[in-house]
Amino acid sequence: MPTAIKESSPPHWLARILAVAVLAALALYIASSAKPSTLGNITEACTLAVAAVALNLLLGFNGQISIGHSTFAGLAAFTAGYSVNFWRWNPYVSLAVGLVLCFVLGLALGLPALRLKGPYLALVTLAVAFVWPTIAAKFLDKKVKASTLKGTKLQPPTWTGLTNSRPDRAVFLYWLAVVILVLAYVIVRNLRKSRIGRALVAVRDNETAAAVMGVNLKFTKTVTFGISAAIAGASGWLTAARLDRLDENSFTILNSIKYLLALFLGGAATLAGPIVGAFVYYFVDDYLKTHAPTWHWLPGPISKGPVASFLLGTIVIIFVFIAPFGLVGFIKDQVRRVFVVTPRPLKQAVASPELIEHTSDATAAESSAQD
Amino acid sequence: MNALLEVRSLRAGYGAVQVLHGFDMRVNEGEVAVILGANGAGKTTTMRAISGMIQRKGSIVFDGEPITRTPPHEIVRMGIAQVPQGRGTFTDLSVADNLRAGAYVHKGIHIESDMREWYDVFPRLSERREQKAGSLSGGEQQMLAIARALMSKPRLLLCDEPSLGLAPIITQELFAILQRLNTENGLTILVVEQNANLAVKIAHSVFVLETGSIVASGTADEIANDDAVRKAYLGY
Ligand SMILES: Nc1ncnc2c1ncn2[C@@H]1O[C@H](COP(=O)(O)OP(=O)(O)O)[C@@H](O)[C@H]1O
Numbered sequence: 001m002p003t004a005i006k007e008s009s010p011p012h013w014l015a016r017i018l019a020v021a022v023l024a025a026l027a028l029y030i031a032s033s034a035k036p037s038t039l040g041n042i043t044e045a046c047t048l049a050v051a052a053v054a055l056n057l058l059l060g061f062n063g064q065i066s067i068g069h070s071t072f073a074g075l076a077a078f079t080a081g082y083s084v085n086f087w088r089w090n091p092y093v094s095l096a097v098g099l100v101l102c103f104v105l106g107l108a109l110g111l112p113a114l115r116l117k118g119p120y121l122a123l124v125t126l127a128v129a130f131v132w133p134t135i136a137a138k139f140l141d142k143k144v145k146a147s148t149l150k151g152t153k154l155q156p157p158t159w160t161g162l163t164n165s166r167p168d169r170a171v172f173l174y175w176l177a178v179v180i181l182v183l184a185y186v187i188v189r190n191l192r193k194s195r196i197g198r199a200l201v202a203v204r205d206n207e208t209a210a211a212v213m214g215v216n217l218k219f220t221k222t223v224t225f226g227i228s229a230a231i232a233g234a235s236g237w238l239t240a241a242r243l244d245r246l247d248e249n250s251f252t253i254l255n256s257i258k259y260l261l262a263l264f265l266g267g268a269a270t271l272a273g274p275i276v277g278a279f280v281y282y283f284v285d286d287y288l289k290t291h292a293p294t295w296h297w298l299p300g301p302i303s304k305g306p307v308a309s310f311l312l313g314t315i316v317i318i319f320v321f322i323a324p325f326g327l328v329g330f331i332k333d334q335v336r337r338v339f340v341v342t343p344r345p346l347k348q349a350v351a352s353p354e355l356i357e358h359t360s361d362a363t364a365a366e367s368s369a370q371d
Numbered sequence: 372m373n374a375l376l377e378v379r380s381l382r383a384g385y386g387a388v389q390v391l392h393g394f395d396m397r398v399n400e401g402e403v404a405v406i407l408g409a410n411g412a413g414k415t416t417t418m419r420a421i422s423g424m425i426q427r428k429g430s431i432v433f434d435g436e437p438i439t440r441t442p443p444h445e446i447v448r449m450g451i452a453q454v455p456q457g458r459g460t461f462t463d464l465s466v467a468d469n470l471r472a473g474a475y476v477h478k479g480i481h482i483e484s485d486m487r488e489w490y491d492v493f494p495r496l497s498e499r500r501e502q503k504a505g506s507l508s509g510g511e512q513q514m515l516a517i518a519r520a521l522m523s524k525p526r527l528l529l530c531d532e533p534s535l536g537l538a539p540i541i542t543q544e545l546f547a548i549l550q551r552l553n554t555e556n557g558l559t560i561l562v563v564e565q566n567a568n569l570a571v572k573i574a575h576s577v578f579v580l581e582t583g584s585i586v587a588s589g590t591a592d593e594i595a596n597d598d599a600v601r602k603a604y605l606g607y
C-alpha cells in the first residue's frame with residue numbers, strides 16, 4: 001500500500017518547497033562551478049526545452065500538432081539578429097518584437113488549423129517549416145550573414161558584476177536561458193491550471209462537448225497557437241544570443257523534429273515532461289556524438305557510418321514502447337507506488353432548511369436578472 | 372403555458388445535405404420533452420441545430436430571444452446546455468476538473484459550491500472526484516456529462532441519447548435523476564431517445580421524428596395511446 005499524502009497538507013507543501021529549493025540550489029551550483037563549455041551545453045538544452053514547452057502547450061494540452069515550430073524560433077532569431085545589427089535596436093526590445101511577430105504568425109497559422117486536423121494540419125505546418133529556410137536565405141543574402149547577438153551586442157548588465165569575457169558571458173547566457181525557461185514553464189503551468197487551461201484540454205479531448213460548454217473554439221485554438229509560437233520565438237532568440245552565426249540552415253525541419261522528440265521523450269501533456277525530455281535528449285545526443293563514433297564493435301554495417309543518430313533513434317523508439325507517456329509519466333507511475341496524493345476533503349455544505357430556501361431564492365433572482 | 376423553446380420550420384444539415392426538413396416544435400418551461408426517433412432520424416442534428424453547432428434555417432426562439440444566428444458559446448451563456456451523444460467527457464481531466472470546465476461560462480466564485488450541490492445529487496462522482504474521467508464506468512460518465520452540463524446553470528438541458536450503451540438498471544437510475552432535476556430544480560429538459568419507454572414515462576410532451584420531419588406529437592399519454600407510435604418506438 002502506498003503512503004497517502006493529503007493534497008496541500010504540510011507534507012505535500014514541504015515536498016513542493018523542497019523540490020524547488022533543490023532545483024534552485026542546483027542552478028546556482030552549476031553557475032558557480034561549471035566550465036564555460038558545460039554552461040554552453042546547459043544553455044543549449046534550456047533553449048531546446050523552451051521550444052518543447054511551447055510545443056507542449058499546443059500539442060500536449062490543446063491537441064494541435066505543429067511540425068513548423070522551428071519557423072517561429074527562426075523568425076524571432078532573425079528578427080533579433082537583424083534589428084540589433086542593422087537598426088541598432090536594444091536586444092531585449094528585439095526579443096519583445098520577435099515574440100509579437102511570432103504570436104501574429106502563430107495566429108495566422110492557427111487559422112488553417114481550425115479546419116484541418118491531425119495529419120492534414122501536420123502537413124501544412126511541415127510545408128511552412130520547409131519554406132522557411134528559403135525565405136531566410138533571401139532575407140540574409142541582402143546583408144551580412146553573421147547577424148546574431150554575439151560580442152558586444154548583448155552584454156551582461158553591470159549590476160550582475162559580470163564582464164563580457166568568455167567565462168562571464170557563458171554564465172550570463174546560462175542565466176538568461178534558465179530565466180526564460182522558468183518563465184515559459186510558469187506561464188504554461190498557470191495557463192494549464194486555470195479556467196482557460198481546462199478549456200484547452202477540453203477542446204483537445206472533445207471539441208463538440210467543449211463548444212456546447214461555451215468554449216469559443218476558433219478563439220481558443222488560434223490564440224493557443226499564437227502563444228505557443230511566441231514561446232517558441234523566445235527559444236529562437238536564445239539561439240541568436242548564443243551562436244556566432246545564423247544561416248538558412250539554423251532553423252530547419254530537423255529542429256522541429258527535435259522539439260517533438262524531446263516532448264514525447266519527456267511526456268506530452270505533463271508540465272515537466274518537455275523540460276525533462278529536452279535535457280535527456282540533448283545530453284544523450286551529446287554523449288553519443290562524442291563517444292559512439294568509435295564503437296566499431298557494433299555489428300555489421302551499423303559500425304561503419306556515424307552511429308550516434310542511429311543509436312539515438314533506436315533509443316527513442318525503444319523508449320516509446322517502454323514508457324508511452326514519457327519519462328515523467330513513467331516516474332509518476334513509480335512514485336505512485338510509494339506515495340499517493342489524496343484530494344482535500346470536501347467542505348460539508350450546511351443543510352439547514354433556511355439556507356436551502358435562501359439559495360433557491362438567490363438562483364431565482366439571478367435567473368430573473370438574466371432575463 | 373410559457374414556451375421556453377420555440378422552433379419553427381427548422382431546416383439544417385451538413386454542407387449540401389439537408390437532414391432536417393422544416394418542422395415545428397415547442398418546449399414549455401418546466402417540462403420534460405422527448406424526441407423519439409430511429410437511428411439516423413436526425414435527433415442529434417436537431418440538438419446540434421438548437422445548440423448552434425451547425426448552420427440552420429428557420430427560426431429558433433429561446434425564452435423570447437431568437438438564437439438562429441447565435442454562435443454556440445453565446446447560446447450556452449443564454450442558458451442552454453447540451454449533453455452530447457456519447458457523453459463527451461474530457462477523459463484526461465479529473466472528475467472535478469470536468470465539472471469546473473462545465474462552468475466555463477461562469478468566471479465567478481460559486482463554482483466550488485455548485486460542485487458540492489451536484490456531488491450531493493451524484494454521490495458516486497464525489498467519491499471519484501480526483502480520478503481521471505476516463506477511468507469511470509459508462510454510467511458514471513453519463514452522470515458526469517449531465518453534472519458538467521448543469522454546472523453552466525442552464526434553464527434548458529438537452530440530453531442526446533443518455534441511455535446509449537448503458538445497462539437497463541443504470542438507465543432507470545439516470546431517468547430518475549432527470550425527473551428529479553425537473554421536479555425539484557424546475558429544470559426544463561429536452562431528451563432524445565431511441566428506446567423510449569423510460570423517457571416517455573417522465574415526459575410531459577413527446578415528438579416523433581422520422582427522416583428529418585416530425586410525424587407525430589402530443590402529450591405523453593396521447594403518444595403512448597397511438598398504436599403506430601407505440602409499436603414502432605415503445606415495442607409493445
Ligand atoms: N457530420 C455529418 N456529416 C454529414 N452527414 C451527417 C453528419 N452527421 C449526421 N449525418 C447524417 O444526418 C442524418 C441524421 O443523423 P443524426 O442526426 O446523427 O441521427 P440520429 O441522432 O437521429 O441517429 C443521417 O443520415 C446521418 O448520416
Ligand SMILES: [Mg+2]
Binds near residue numbers: 414415416456531532
Ligand atoms: Mg444521434
